[in-house]
Amino acid sequence: IHDGVERPIHRPSDKVDRELYYSGKKKRHTLKNVLIVDEFGAIHFLSDTYEGRVHDKSIADEAKYSLPTASLLYQDVGFRGFDMHGVLVIEPKKKPRYRRLTPQEKANNRRRSSVRVRIEHVIGKVMETCCGLHNFRIRLKRKEYSENQSKP
DSSP: OEEEEEEEOOOOSSHHHHHHHEETTTTEEEEEEEEEEOTTSOEEEEOOOEETTSOHHHHHHHSOOOOOTTOEEEBOGGGTTOOOTTOEEEOOOOOOTTOOOOHHHHHHHHHHHHHHHHHHHHHHHHHHHHHHHHHHHHHHHHHHHHHHHHOO
8 A cells, every 4th residue: 555644844944945845735834755554554665755845656756666566556646647567556536527436436436445544544653653752852852951951
């Protein structure tokens, strides 16, 4: 299962950085990564970190990773056009312009999203853990700093 994750950051003070890190999708400044997770929730790939403006597919295209031949790769429409040699890519059917999806296409999309939701749960756990550790580290540093300041 293939998906991108955006993490919020503080607004950069530099104007150029503000434009690079601003994500139009999230309407805030973010950092981005792409993950590949198996059906058991184990993370098999984590891309480098990119600015919030970079598209998920661009990150996936730049990242050099492979999957075993004849694997299935579930992805969302953000990766439309992404392909891997020897891997069957499965993505939801996009609604065509001026036409509705058929009940069969909707049912297929629902089935696919029930598989893809697993990565959303993994992303939530990763963000919860990482943000918690980050906040814990900041509190520890502040405590150490204040203890060092009180010593003569």
